[in-house]
Amino acid sequence: MSRWINTYSFTIKKTASYYVTNITVAAMVVYNVTGDLIIAVTLSLWEPTVQAAVYFFQERLWQSIALTQNHTASQA
Numbered sequence: 001m002s003r004w005i006n007t008y009s010f011t012i013k014k015t016a017s018y019y020v021t022n023i024t025v026a027a028m029v030v031y032n033v034t035g036d037l038i039i040a041v042t043l044s045l046w047e048p049t050v051q052a053a054v055y056f057f058q059e060r061l062w063q064s065i066a067l068t069q070n071h072t073a074s075q076a
Contacts, residue, residue, distance in 0.1 A: 011063075015056045022048035 005012065027044035031037060 008060075011056060011059045014059070015052050018055055019048050019052040022051060 023044050026047055027040045030043045031040035034040060
C-alpha cells in the first residue's frame with residue numbers, strides 16, 4: 001500500500017485539494033439554495049466524494065495515455 005501511495009502521491013494530493021475545494025463550494029451553493037445546513041452538508045459530502053474518485057481514475061487514464069504517447073514517440 002505504501003508503494004502505491006508513493007507512486008501516486010502527487011495525484012492523491014491533487015485529488016484531496018480538489019475534494020476540499022469542491023465540498024466547500026457545494027456546501028455554499030446548496031445552503032444558499034435550500035437554507036438548510038444539514039442538507040447542505042449531506043449533499044456537499046456525497047457529490048464531491050464520487051467526483052474525487054472519478055477524478056483520480058481520470059488522472060490515471062491521462063497519465064497512461066501520456067506514457068503511451070511518449071513511448072511511441074521514442075520508438076519512432
